[in-house]
Amino acid sequence: MSNLRPASLALASVALAGALALAPLIAQAQAQAFPDKPIHIIVPLPPGGSNDVLARIVGQEMSKTFGQPVIVENKPGAAGNIATDYIAKSAPDGYTIAIAPNQTVAVNPVLYPKLPFDASRDLTGVTMMGRVPLVLVVPPQVKANSVADVIAMAKASPDKLTFATAGSGSPQHMSAEIFKSMTGVRMTQVPYRGSVPALVDVLAGTVDMMFCPINSALPYIRSGKLRALGITGEKRLPLLPDVPTIAETLPGYESDIWIGMIAPAKTPAPVIAKLNTELRRxxxxxxxxxKLAEQGIFTETSTPEAFTATMAADQKRWAEVIKNANIRPE
Known part of the structure; x- marks a missing residue:
């Protein structure tokens, strides 16, 4: 039995009610003062790639508006899991946020059986930021001039055609697995530790093809060292207007790299809203x-709620692909 007297209970109830009533006002005050110190953007991949470029370009603009330094920190490793774990355990105050490609927040959570974070519980979306389409490319030695040719060749010689990836669960790998599942063909994955060595071997003709990010493939397509057969996104690209989408041959096919911004869960909603407004601006x-289009990054923004929903929906989508293809982390 409680030792509190009725009067004490009443006072405690009033105090609790007062605290609950003040909570939104405190959060709003925090948002109004935000930011009053540097913001850190964590990038889960090495410098120089699409994620890094995006972080640095928007970071410069954020710094101008907020009047505070915006520091980009690269924390590569473990397929992005190191950086994602770092942001999941950071203070939920808006001062530490992270670039989030779909591999780290949609694929990895359903690919790796044991992670030190729970993406659904520990992370929240700030906004979608952009998409990087991939393009199916082959070297001149491969006698395929269309997506239909690849399908026909793969059906005629199961497992003979090889495709390079940046590792199990990478966008290159998942794009190929969707292609395989929708066509029923069998092709052989050749995994590498990153896109650069994968692309090098495709250029050399050691591997037959690759679903390659457009920014990496474009110089070689233009020089004739690679032949572009199909775009993985929903629409043709202004950069390659004559290259059809894969969906024009394979209706319903769609796979690209999307990149967003995330924050630790429990970051105050007014702070998330302020970050969202600035990033969208x-x-x-x-x-x-x-600048981003030159890098093959096509901007796309959203509400925090919509981006959080996108992460959850893609986890379900990729979980099915991973299960059906029996994909295992390396």
Whole structure:
């Protein structure tokens, strides 16, 4: 039995009610003061790639608006899991946020059986930021001029055609697995530790094909060292207007790299809203859109709720692909 007297219970109830009533006001005050110190953007991959470029370009714009330094920190390793674990365990105050490609927050959570974080519980979305389409490419030695040719060749010689990936669970790998599942063909994966060595061997003709990020493939397509057969996204690209989408041959096919911004769960909603507003403003600037388009990154923004929902929906989608293809982490 409680030792509190009725009067004490009443006072405690009033105090609790007062605290609950003040909580939204405190959160709002925090958002109004935010930011009053540097913001850190964590990038789960090495410098120089699409994720890093995106972080640095938007970071410069954020710094101008907020009047605070925005520091980009690269924390590569373990297929992005090191950085994602770091952000999941960071203070939920808006000062530490992270670039989130779909591999780290949609594929990895359903690919790796034991992670030190729970993406659904420990992370929250800030906004979608952009998409990087992939393109199916072959070297000149491969006598395929279309997606239909690849399907026909794979059906005629099961397991003979090889495709390079940046490792199990990478966007290159998952794009190929969707292609295989939708066509019923059998092809052989040749995994590498990263896109660069994978692309090198495709250029050398050691591997037959690759679903390659457009920014990496474009110089070689233009020089004739690679032949582009199909775009993985829903629409043809202005950069390659004559290259059809894979969906034009294989209706319903779609696979690309999307990149967003995440924060630790329990970051105050007004702070998330302020970050969302600023990121969407920066990504709408014509000069920012042009810089990113040159890198093959096509801007796309969303509400925090919509991006969180996208992460959850893609986890379900990739879980099915991983299960059906019996994919295991390396």
């Amino acid at each position: 920066a990504l709408a600037l014509p000069e920012v859109k042009d």
